[in-house]
Amino acid sequence: MSRLTDSSRPVRWASLAVACLLAAPLPLGVWAGMHLHFSPFLALQTFLSRAPLSWFALPAVLVLLPVIRRERWFCQNLCPTGALCDAVSACRKRPRSWERFPPIHKTLLVAALAFAACGAPILAMLDPMALFHAAWSPAHLGWTVAAVLSATGLLLVLSISLLWPRLWCLRLCPLGGLQALAAELNRALQRRSAAVAAEAAKPGLEINAIPAPGRPADCVAGKAFLGRRSLLVVIAGVTGGLILRRAAERRAPAVLRPPGALSEDRFATTCCRCGNCMRACPTRILKPAVDFEDPFGLLAPGVRFSPGHCLPSCNACGHACPTGAIVAFEVEEKGRLFIGTAEIRLDECLLVQGRECNRCVASCGYRAVDVSGGLFESRPEIDASRCVGCGACEVACPTGAIRIRPFGPMVPEAGGKGHRPPVAGRQG
């Protein structure tokens, strides 16, 4: 077995470097974590889950083309987790065999797709690229509980690779499973034409120890896989997905989600926890939620208006989201993408105390705050139909009298984009 740190793979190290740059705490805006848009595993789930697919899924489709012709092309060239796993695997002097493990990756893939078809693509968080990006969270958020939890995924994968070299890439990774399956389907098609079949039987060159197409062990596993077992997995996946959806629908966490987020039940199960939105956000108001009472929403991005607010001119989070959990929205749409709504504790309001202040009125980019009341009972008032909960007033208020509160259960707007308050001003 040849060393994987082989210098004959400059493309791989270059792409790892690029991935690091895109994941690093740099002001990249929409480009933060661009790498994730190349994952066909995520794109396929987004497609199946009927979350709005944007043009950003195009790279993933393009990646699939060479993968069909050359299995593991993606792992060998583009996957940053793959590169890291191989580097870790190379540390081990006496490698243990991964071949005795069943091809769990394909099972995971089918299960993930079944979940996605139920509208709960929660296994998207096993995407190796998402894991890689989530691992950078401490660099963005500091060593908070949420950041450390976000980073554990990649650490687990690397630990597995240290114990059983290449086990993750070749037997566990669902993105690897997708490629294996794609290659198998391709081979099955090829076998139909007898002329090609003979050629295909020849063992290919062993590149970087990742098996070339047609490796016997893989084929045997594949055959078994495409049979009865896959049906069981699909049934189990669909059942699990439906149960998940029901459970996710029943909860109503008091948390603010980014603008353009899917309705709460779907958001928590669609978000792959890659943290892209958090690093794309120029005001750094997206933070992973750590509410252990709401396990479905764990580590999904929540909005905290401290110290910034959601800029009316920004749509970075939507474009950075690889799963469509946050829809890729346009800036012009922000006026109807509700995060929550502003609530003013009037007893703390300077204006109500007869002091000179109009910070909330001046800061509102949506003209949702106005002064009302008589001459001596002046008070700011929120127009709930205009207030999207951007948090500008919460940030601007000198006495901290304003808080953005989430709506109750979200009602997805027609077309699946954005939320509308169920009843204006109703307590959530």
Added chain:
Amino acid sequence: MQRRDFIARLGLMAGGAVVASRTTSGAEAPGGAPAKDGDAKAAAGKILEPAREIPVVAQADVVVVGAGPAGVAAAIGAARAGASTILVERYNCLGGLWTGGLVLPLLATHGTGPDGKRKQVIAGIGGEMAAKLAKMKMAIHEIDPVVDPEAAKYAMEVMVQEAGIQVLYHCWAGNAVVKDGVIEALLLESKSGRVAVAPKVVVDCTGDGDVLAWSGEAFENMRYHIGLVHRLGNVDRIDKNKPGYKKMPIGNATPLKSVNWVNMNGEKNQDGLDLFALAKLQQKYRIAIWEQVEKIRATPGHEEVFLLEVAPQLGVRMSRILDGQYRLTFEDSMSHKAFDDAIGVSGAWTSVEHGGRKVGAGERPAWQIPYRSLVPKKTRNLLVAGRCFCFDKALVEDARVIGTCMVTGHGAGVAAAVAVKAGSSVQDADVAKIRATLLQQKAYLG
């Protein structure tokens, strides 16, 4: 405009053309075509005022129009720099909205320097006033002090008299005579009739930017909310233990323990230059304030409270903003921007949202005000100070307050004196000399 037409006819009938000339003077070039036959004529809702001789009753190096915080600082600054100075005021006291308008807090006294330390930036004449009032125990709070209006009027009167300034109270500046970009005379309405004063340099501290408008400078009329402040007496005699006591909005403390000042946000989006709107608001507020105080007095525990005073001056927060040589922006104020021609530094009194982040009042940078933002584009002997100097509307909350007015006033007054002494236009005034003189007068320039 039927209303205006009616007023014009009324003016004609009464044989007086004063009201009508005021409504049209802003739109027409000063000293416009005189009437041929010397009679006032009504034509298309306008009348031509007959030409007449106006006596020039006074001459001075510097004429300051408006004796608000900016005007008083400007006049004292100019006089102390050696210029003969006239200060024109329409009411009977110094201090403008600060005293006559009962807007008692001297806001924006403090700001944070680039070193991160918050310090007092309102120095010079404004600082002197604040120190005087603090010594008289007629100011409360060290930062953004609230003062007693009568004490402030007295303190300023003393300073003005000591500086040898000729104050023309009860005079309303009505127009400017401008020739080739130079104001040759200011026309004042007074008990002696219409008179003229001949200035070398005019400082427009009217707040509404009246002089800059007569001079043909470009401006924007910003609509904002207009209020009317009043003061309550006996607030220390409120009996909170009385059965049925309820907390009422009784305003905020002043240096006199029995007196509170009560702010009014007032009607929003008002035109501070519309005489009809101003009159209507005044009428409405007069009634509303009395009835509000009656409501307070009828509340158990508040029987002793009484309406001490309604401000003589309507609280017009904003009106004209000069289109000057440099428009000071909110961004400038948030970035410690240093200007070579800074004539003063102002502070901040409220927290803001900047770049998507909250910046508390205590952390906000002190901001330098460049001389160019007081200088008009065309007129060669006019400077503008107070809330009508050239700034971006995003900066309005900090640009319009008393402290900033004192800073721009002091800078403009000294600059006017320097320009007069050198015989230069305000555009060509020696900025180094202005800054040196300001520093001599203990101004803080950053």
